[in-house]
Amino acid sequence: MKKYLVPCAALLGIALLCPRADAAGLLLKSKPICPGSAGDVSVAVNQIGGSGELWAIDFTLKLGSGLSAVDAANAFTPAASTAADVVVTGAPTVGTGVANPDLYVGYVRGTTAMATGADATFKPIGKVRLAVAAGTTVGTAIDIANTVNYNVANDGTGSTTVSRAPATAATSTATAGAAVVAETVTLLNAITATGNPVPQHLVVVAKPGNVNLSTDNLINSGDAGNLAAFLLARATLTDARKVAADVAPAAHAATGGRGDGTINAGDMGLLANAILGKATLDCE
């Protein structure tokens, strides 16, 4: 892994020297994961700065509370990749210092941009596989957003140690041959601001659809009742319950993975069908 570390860090280190006002949006999509199971946290981007071509990104995750990476060195899987791409994933070997991240992901594209578009439309770029330890209490909500800077040694700028933001991105410029532009990254808290938005960058220990977060993790009338009451504005849902309730669609094209980031009739319909045996909501 270390052979990728230097070019990746060098690329991303440019971001520190050339800050831009515009920033890429990074979505670490919320995910319900059963105790003793693993699940993929979808990663998507929007609002790509520069020319609108995202070429590289790195970000970190905060784990703990029973949450860990599955095979940390290979925890990130790009949505699409070529042989020229560089993927660096790992636990805190990326730097030295007092604030090493729990999990680091660096992803550099070699031949084409991984995503384009300066608009608010999401583009999935990959997924991070995490696991919840058996015995972790159902209903536990783990915020995987790392908001603390960490130190990188030998980032290619000549400095021995550089303090790095938890996430950065590199986009292309509109001028041929010009260096890519380093962008700051905004970690997004929601996929949509309208409707009933689901809070993001949370891993909730539960089966998808276990809206009432029952300890038996069964999907039944309690979940339907809870979700129906919320949709009819007779009850509120905690952030964790919202994550468990966001089950539809089963595969969201824009952000990857289950759920569209808002709670609506689609979730009620899918949950009802799962209870009736017409659809499946299971641990991965």
Added chain:
Amino acid sequence: MTFRTSLLTAGLALAVAGTAFAAPSVKLMRGSVDNGLVVWLEPGGSTVNAWQVEVRFDTAAGSIANAASSFVLANPDAWQSQGQNVKNGNVFAVLCTYKGDGEGVSTPGPLMYIKPSLLEGKKAIKLTLTTDTNISDSNYEVTYAAAEQSASVIAGKVRNLGGAANNSVAVGVIGADKVVAAVAGTKLYVMKASDLTDVVGFEGGKELGAASVGRPAFGVFGGNPVIAVGTDAAGVVFSTAGAELSKAEVGSIKTAPAVDAASNNIYWAVSTPEGAKLVRQPASGAAETIAIGGAGTDTTSSPMVVGDALLVGTTEGVKFFRKAADGALTPQADSVTGDPTNTSPVWVGAGNAVVGSAAGKVYKIVTATGAPDATVATVPAAAAPLSDPFFGGGEAVFGGTDGKLYAVTPGTMAVAAIDFGTAKVNSPVVVGAKKAAGDNTGLFGFVGEAIDLAGALGKATAATGTAAGDSLVINTGDGDIIALPQ
């Protein structure tokens, strides 16, 4: 709110009122094909805001369409369907959530009616509530069904009278209508056999003042058609228009009375702390009470009047009387059979009646003398005690404790055993050339064609006649009256 609902709600609400708190539950209640099987909610002190019902059904008897029309929400103002599904070939699941303005439903009542279709030639389909059935309260805490339970949807009519009604029905005619009389709780109901609606004058049932396990009897008394029924405290007589004509508070009456039109008397077999008694109630004048046993004895049968003879069974045997023109009784020597009587006597013609004993013997009583005939029929020990008999088709037919019917030919006293089920068979009926009965587990109908009503049945089966459109009638331990097309 349906008739069934209105009746049951009051009783069940009272039951719930006395309970501090219990988990919510649902139960199945049998129904007709027309109205469907009832899924009934018992909130148990909780407020229910969602429920999922899963029912397994007998695919050899019928089907349930995977469509909203297969179930009808009993209260669509309160519940919103989230859909239904017939899955795995035979499980019917429905999911509903609360849609009213409040927090949910906290009163007992029907949730929905499931409406299966019967295959050709089938008269009933059994549905079983599975333990996947669950209910959510207002805190979204979920309770699963503790155990499976079954109920049937039948081709005929079903009416629930509320509470236990595990006595015997009787059939008769009022005007142009064939009618059914049954007691539930402390009320006498008289219903048209065609649709089980109340006969005019008996709307909502007639209060008897006490519970009853006795079978009502139709007859003519004082020149008027009447319905007489015994209770735990009295013998009560109603006109067929619903007027209470008399109430003789003579003690506990556990069997049907004999209504003797010829003498204008009703005879009641009465159980008292002092022993077995027979009460003669004339149409006019005071009732006469006749002791027919000492302390410790009890009546065991209905009185039977034929010609100038009256027979009634006690724990001592068959008591025999001569009856005068005015109905007055003169005791005769007992029809010494050697063991206690346990069935009512039945007239079998040719001057004879037959009666079953507790020991499994069937005696023929010669009504001219009151003496038993020397030829005695015997059923297997496992068949005793026998049910009350029905005479038809030239045979006296008894129900056996071993699940068989026993047909006794009076002339020879030969016994034929006929398979029915495996549980104790209650009093049978003969319709034309066919025999029908019910048993203690819910098996009901003609021999070889019986359906499973899933639950204890009343003490006797009745038939409204032998014509097309006539029904077999029985009642159940949970208060239903069943009229099954023949």
